[in-house]
Amino acid sequence: xxxxxxxxxxxxxxxxxxxxxxxxxxxxxxxxxxxxxxxxxxxxxxxxxxxxxxxxxxxxxxxxxxxxxxxxxxxxxxxxxxxxxxxxxxxxxxxxxxxxxxxxxxxxxxxxxxxxxxxxxxxxxxxxxxxxxxxxxxxxxxxxxxxxxxxxxxxxxxxxxxxxxxxxxxxxxxxxxxxxxxxxxxxxxxxxxxxxxxxxxxxxxxxxxxxxxxxxxxxxxxxxxxxxxxxxxxxxxxxxxxxxxxxxxxxxxxxxxxxxxxxxxxxxxxxxxxxxxxxxxxxxxxxxxxxxxxxxxxxxxxxxxxxxxxxxxxxxxxxxxxxxxxxxxxxxxxxxxxxxxxxxxxxxxxxxxxxxxxxxxxxxxxxxxxxxxxxxxxxxxxxxxxxxxxxxxxxxxxxxxxxxxxxxxxxxxxxxxxxxxxxxxxxxxxxxxxxxxxxxxxxxxxxxxxxxxxxxxxxxxxxxxxxxxxxxxxxxxxxxxxxxxxxxxxxxxxxxxxxxxxxxxxxxxxxxxxxxxxxxxxxxxxxxxxxxxxxxxxxxxxxxxxxxxxxxxxxxxxxxxxxxxxxxxxxxxxxxxxxxxxxxxxxxxxxxxxxxxxxxxxxxxxxxxxxxxxxxxxxxxxxxxxxxxxxxxxxxxxxxxxxxxxxxxxxxxxxxxxxxxxxxxxxxxxxxxxxxxxxxxxxxxxxxxxxxxxxxxxxxxxxxxxxxxxxxxxxxxxxxxxxxxxxxxxxxxxxxxxxxxxxxxxxxxxxxxxxxxxxxxxxxxxxxxxxxxxxxxxxxxxxxxxxxxxxxxxxxxxxxxxxxxxxxxxxxxxxxxxxxxxxxxxxxxxxxxxxxxxxxxxxxxxxxxxxxxxxxxxxxxxxxxxxxxxxxxxxxxxxxxxxxxxxxxxx
Numbered sequence: 001x002x003x004x005x006x007x008x009x010x011x012x013x014x015x016x017x018x019x020x021x022x023x024x025x026x027x028x029x030x031x032x033x034x035x036x037x038x039x040x041x042x043x044x045x046x047x048x049x050x051x052x053x054x055x056x057x058x059x060x061x062x063x064x065x066x067x068x069x070x071x072x073x074x075x076x077x078x079x080x081x082x083x084x085x086x087x088x089x090x091x092x093x094x095x096x097x098x099x100x101x102x103x104x105x106x107x108x109x110x111x112x113x114x115x116x117x118x119x120x121x122x123x124x125x126x127x128x129x130x131x132x133x134x135x136x137x138x139x140x141x142x143x144x145x146x147x148x149x150x151x152x153x154x155x156x157x158x159x160x161x162x163x164x165x166x167x168x169x170x171x172x173x174x175x176x177x178x179x180x181x182x183x184x185x186x187x188x189x190x191x192x193x194x195x196x197x198x199x200x201x202x203x204x205x206x207x208x209x210x211x212x213x214x215x216x217x218x219x220x221x222x223x224x225x226x227x228x229x230x231x232x233x234x235x236x237x238x239x240x241x242x243x244x245x246x247x248x249x250x251x252x253x254x255x256x257x258x259x260x261x262x263x264x265x266x267x268x269x270x271x272x273x274x275x276x277x278x279x280x281x282x283x284x285x286x287x288x289x290x291x292x293x294x295x296x297x298x299x300x301x302x303x304x305x306x307x308x309x310x311x312x313x314x315x316x317x318x319x320x321x322x323x324x325x326x327x328x329x330x331x332x333x334x335x336x337x338x339x340x341x342x343x344x345x346x347x348x349x350x351x352x353x354x355x356x357x358x359x360x361x362x363x364x365x366x367x368x369x370x371x372x373x374x375x376x377x378x379x380x381x382x383x384x385x386x387x388x389x390x391x392x393x394x395x396x397x398x399x400x401x402x403x404x405x406x407x408x409x410x411x412x413x414x415x416x417x418x419x420x421x422x423x424x425x426x427x428x429x430x431x432x433x434x435x436x437x438x439x440x441x442x443x444x445x446x447x448x449x450x451x452x453x454x455x456x457x458x459x460x461x462x463x464x465x466x467x468x469x470x471x472x473x474x475x476x477x478x479x480x481x482x483x484x485x486x487x488x489x490x491x492x493x494x495x496x497x498x499x500x501x502x503x504x505x506x507x508x509x510x511x512x513x514x515x516x517x518x519x520x521x522x523x524x525x526x527x528x529x530x531x532x533x534x535x536x537x538x539x540x541x542x543x544x545x546x547x548x549x550x551x552x553x554x555x556x557x558x559x560x561x562x563x564x565x566x567x568x569x570x571x572x573x574x575x576x577x578x579x580x581x582x583x584x585x586x587x588x589x590x591x592x593x594x595x596x597x598x599x600x601x602x603x604x605x606x607x608x609x610x611x612x613x614x615x616x617x618x619x620x621x622x623x624x625x626x627x628x629x630x631x632x633x634x635x636x637x638x639x640x641x642x643x644x645x646x647x648x649x650x651x652x653x654x655x656x657x658x659x660x661x662x663x664x665x666x667x668x669x670x671x672x673x674x675x676x677x678x679x680x681x682x683x684x685x686x687x688x689x690x691x692x693x694x695x696x697x698x699x700x701x702x703x704x705x706x707x708x709x710x711x712x713x714x715x716x717x718x719x720x721x722x723x724x725x726x727x728x729x730x731x732x733x734x735x736x737x738x739x740x741x742x743x744x745x746x747x748x749x750x751x752x753x754x755x756x757x758x759x760x761x762x763x764x765x766x767x768x769x770x771x772x773x774x775x776x777x778x779x780x781x782x783x784x785x786x787x788x789x790x791x792x793x794x795x796x797x798x799x800x801x802x803x804x805x806x807x808x809x810x811x812x813x814x815x816x817x818x819x820x821x822x823x824x825x826x827x828x829x830x831x832x833x834x835x836x837x838x839x840x841x842x843x844x845x846x847x848x849x850x851x852x853x854x855x856x857x858x859x860x861x862x863x864x865x866x867x868x869x870x871x872x873x874x875x876x877x878x879x880x881x882x883x884x885x886x887x888x889x890x891x
Contacts, residue, residue, distance in 0.1 A: 154273035157188065161244045161272065169214055170195040177244035180226040180235070187216035188273045190245075196224045230270045246270035255297075262297050288324040317356040332356075342367040342382040360384060373415045390415050402426045402445040421445040432457050432472035439472060452476075461487040462508045497533040524565025541565055552577075553589045567591070581618055608644040622646050633658075635677045667707045667746075683708070694750040696760055703747055781841060781869045783876060790834055791877045799874045801835055805842045805859065809868050812861040819862050823849070826856045835859070841869045 160166035166175050168191050175181055180193035191199075191214070200223065205211040210219045228236045228247040242248045251266040255278040266275040278297040285292045286303040293303050309320035315332040322329070334351040338361045345363070349355050367378040371390045378387040389396060392415035400407055405422040412419070426441035432453050433439035439457075441450040453472035460467050466487035478485045484506075491507035494500070495514035502512045518529035524541040531538070541564040549558040551571035558569045571589035579585065583600035590596075597619030604616045606625040613623045629640035631649050635656040640649040650656070660671035662681055669688040671681045686705040693700050752760075791798040804822060812820045824835060832848060835857045839846045845860040 150274045150276065153188070154271060154276070157190075157272040158243055161190075166190060168192045168195055170199060177238050181245055182224040182226065183229060183245075183272060184213045184215055184218065186218040187213065189213070189215035190272065193224065193226050200224055228270050229272050232270070243269070243271060245272070251275060264297060286324050287326040290324070314353065315351045315356045316353050317351060340382065341384045342369060342378075375414075375416050392416075392419075400445055401447050402428070404445070418447045421447070426450060430472070432475050434458075459485045461485055461489075462506045463487065463489065463491070464508070465489055465506075495533070496535065498535045499533065522565070524563075526564060551589050552591055555589070583618055606644050607646040610644060635675050637677060638675060664707075667705050669705055690747055692747055692750055694752045694756060696752050696756045698756050698759060699750050699753065701750060705747065781871045781876075783841070783873050784837060787834065787837055787873055788877065790830070791873050792881075795874060795877060797831065798834065798838070798877075801838055802872055802874055805839060805844065806868055808844070808859060808861050809842055809866045812863055812866055816863055819860060821858055821860045823858045824856050826850075826854045832857050838873065841873075843867050 157166070161175070161177065164174055164176055167173065168175055169189055170191055173192070175190060175192065181190050182193050182196045183190045196214075199205050199214055200211040200220075205214075206219060210221050212219050225234065226236075227234050228245060229243075230247065230249070230251045230253060232249060232252075233247040236245060236247050238244050239248060247270045249270055251268050251270050253266045253275050255262050255264050255266060255275055262278050262280075264278050264280050268276065280297045281294055282297045283292045283294050284303055286305045288305065288307070288309055290307055291303075291305045295301060295303070305324045307324060309322050309325060309329060311320045311329050312318075313320055313329050313332045315334070318332050318334055320329040332351040335348045336351050336355050336358075337346060337348055338355070338359055339346050340363050341360045343363060343365075347361070362382040362384065365382055367380050367382055367387060369378045369387050370376075371378060371387060373390040373393065376390050376392065380387070391397065394410075394412045394414070394417075397412075397419060398406060398408075399419075400422045401419040402422065402424060404424050404427075407420050407422075411417075422445045424445055426443050426445055428441045428450055430439045430441060430450060430453050432455070434457075439453050439455055441453075443451050453476075455472050456469055457472050457475040458467055458469050459475055459478065462484045463486075466489070468485070477483070486506035489506060491502035491504050491509075491512075493502050493507075493512055495502060495512040497514040497516075500514050500516065502509070514533040516533045518531050518533050518538060520529045520538050521527075522529055522538055522541040524543075527541050527543060529538040543564040544561040545564060545566075546560040547562075548560060549562050549566060549568055550556065551568050553571060553573060553576050555573050556569045556571040558566065568591045573589050574585050575587055575589050575595060577595055579595060579598065581598050581600070583598050586599070587596050597617070600618045601615045602618050603612055603614045604620070604623045605612050606623045606627075608625065608627070608629055608631075610627045610630075611625045613625060616623055624644045627644050629642050629644060629649060631640045632638075633640060633649060633656050637660075638656055638658045641658070642649065656675040656677075658675050660673050660675055660681060662671045663669065664671060664681070664686055667686050667688070669686050671684075672688065673682065673684065676682070685708040688705045689702045690705050691700060692703050787798075801824075804824070808820060808822045827835070832855070836846050839859050843861075843866040845862070847858050847860070849856055849858050
């Protein structure tokens with residue numbers, strides 16, 4: 001289908017402006033500049049935020065609520081700056097043909113600074129891929145601003161500079177007229193020179209070579225310097241009556257329009273912000289270049305005449321019939337019929353410079369036409385013109401059958417008569433033998449085909465791994481293409497997919513392409529991969545859905561086209577499903593089959609009906625209190641000791657496994673056998689452990705009770721004892737059961753050993769000498785040999801360490817802090833070793849810090865753990881040097 005318009009509306013004149021077509025000439029963009037006139041007050045508090053270009057993907061733009069979607073349909077599209085001639089006329093549907101402008105920026109477009117710069121970081125790729133880093137747009141049209149917006153922005157910036165109210169975007173401080181600044185040539189933001197230099201040298205500003213503007217993210221390669229707005233003067237000096245930071249000369253920046261053909265320069269004095277619109281009147285040609293009109297240079301009107309193009313197309317045979325259009329004409333769409341020169345078949349081809357004047361073509365197959373002799377056919381490839389004469393005619397054949405001997409051939413009258421023969425060998429090249437040295441026919445000169453060769457040939461298989469010597473009669477039966485000689489060896493190489501192997505007989509392929517279908521499930525989870533088996537991950541599902549995809553409640557909709565497998569959109573409205581309880585809903589709309597559990601806090605009775613639990617989430621069905629169950633078991637003696645639970649305490653066929661707690665009559669210990677209900681306790685030996693001591697109480701040992709109950713002996717002893725007592729006391733009966741319970745049997749006590757006797761003797765001696773043995777005695781501190789040897793050689797160093805450690809312990813105990821530390825100066829390894837070992841006697845914790853040669857020791861004192869030893873190491877060494885024996889401690 002041609003992309004040129006086929007019909008022109010009658011209402012259009014020679015100059016089609018955007019006001020008459022579907023394209024708005026001056027559509028307002030979203031003003032992203034915080035210092036513009038419209039946003040001077042509203043965006044004052046937003047200047048502290050770091051501005052970056054907004055990015056909007058196609059799916060994010062389609063994702064919206066219905067109310068927002070209706071607002072988007074009422075908005076107009078934005079005309080991009082570089083869509084002038086070619087985008088206007090080469091779009092899929094032209095406005096001149098009644099179609100809507102279908103530009104890729106049209107739907108949900110958000111104008112961003114990246115369309116004005118050629119390189120950026122952390123943003124979408126720029127449309128102007130040919131623009132270099134150092135190229136600098138010189139007009140407001142590159143940013144898509146209208147004439148009114150340009151004038152307002154320029155006047156607002158001048159007013160703020162004169163009143164000293166413009167704020168730096170980095171430090172949020174007002175810029176004075178006598179301070180050095182830097183101004184961006186893309187977004188026209190101004191910053192303090194010191195602020196922008198710090199930003200350019202920071203890691204967040206970009207790469208090592210380039211840095212980005214904080215306002216528009218445009219990338220710069222040069223270091224920021226203080227220049228006037230037109231870049232003519234460095235370090236300009238403020239003059240009263242002039243714009244601050246300007247040079248006072250004519251701007252002379254090159255202007256630019258949407259047509260990109262303006263070569264005029266700005267005539268205003270050096271100023272901040274964009275230059276004004278070009279008002280020069282110029283002559284502009286129509287799209288085909290035949291007519292011209294005088295219009296304003298900044299005008300975006302399209303000039304088009306009503307004449308047909310009439311240019312010769314690329315085929316050089318037909319003329320262009322389109323109305324005035326730019327660029328080259330479309331390729332010729334005419335079809336040329338051609339007939340095969342040998343077989344007469346017809347075909348249709350596109351009209352080109354090669355096919356436009358040719359009515360015949362050659363198909364590349366054998367001609368096979370009947371020659372004039374009527375007996376033979378043409379063996380040449382398809383050709384133009386008549387076929388050559390038969391080569392077997394008598395007048396054309398003057399030799400014998402092998403061609404070696406010249407003969408008259410007067411006896412032959414037609415082309416079908418046999419050729420005369422000679423006595424020489426035929427010597428024609430046969431199809432057998434090596435490729436470079438084919439066998440020749442050894443028979444005598446003859447008519448017709450040569451007889452079979454009687455020699456032998458070497459056959460090589462297709463993969464080259466096997467060679468075979470055979471007769472030429474058998475060798476000619478194999479054809480390298482149709483019937484090749486193959487071996488029985490199977491190829492074991494992996495195919496390109498890396499999963500399957502070739503497994504083909506006598507394979508001669510260099511590249512093994514897997515011909516199986518992949519069949520894996522795609523990311524959508526519905527369709528399978530239909531490509532050939534491959535090594536890399538499967539591509540995304542290519543199927544698109546053209547129906548709306550909504551959330552469960554239907555208030556959030558994802559507009560088509562939608563990729564297959566896309567999940568329903570996330571909805572921020574509350575869930576409107578019917579819930580099991582009447583509590584308020586706190587969760588949003590979701591696509592799960594079941595709603596999240598209700599978390600409203602209520603009061604519920606525990607499953608054991610012990611206590612009423614408060615602040616329990618509503619979704620909890622079983623509430624446990626943690627108390628013992630306490631329900632009676634089936635034995636009738638014990639109760640359930642499990643924590644509060646649901647269901648029965650024990651199964652129907654389960655017996656009570658608790659231990660019997662009835663005390664034995666003999667020793668008073670519990671029975672400790674498995675529950676036997678209300679039956680009497682069986683006669684068993686008591687296995688309870690009992691603590692046995694010696695008379696002085698020093699020796700302690702745990703022994704088993706080992707007292708066995710005997711019913712018969714107990715009754716016999718009771719009867720004998722009762723009879724003797726009755727006779728002695730003249731009483732009739734005495735109940736001995738109470739007496740037996742009050743005096744249970746006990747294991748025999750231990751005997752005191754020699755140590756017990758020594759301790760008892762010492763106690764008696766201390767008591768006689770009035771010595772209090774209960775007062776604790778402090779043990780003598782024994783230092784290591786390493787500390788003692790080192791202290792003898794470096795006593796001053798050891799005393800300094802003791803002084804610091806003692807001070808650390810005293811401060812910790814005085815202030816009662818949980819932890820306190822002291823850092824020693826850097827030391828050598830031996831000195832650090834002394835500090836580590838000596839600190840352990842003070843109850844301190846030490847750690848080595850920092851690498852060599854600045855490695856030092858840090859001591860940590862904990863309250864209640866640290867202490868000062870009884871005898872210091874330095875005092876011990878001094879006493880040894882003076883050879884004074886240590887004092888004797890009294891017992």
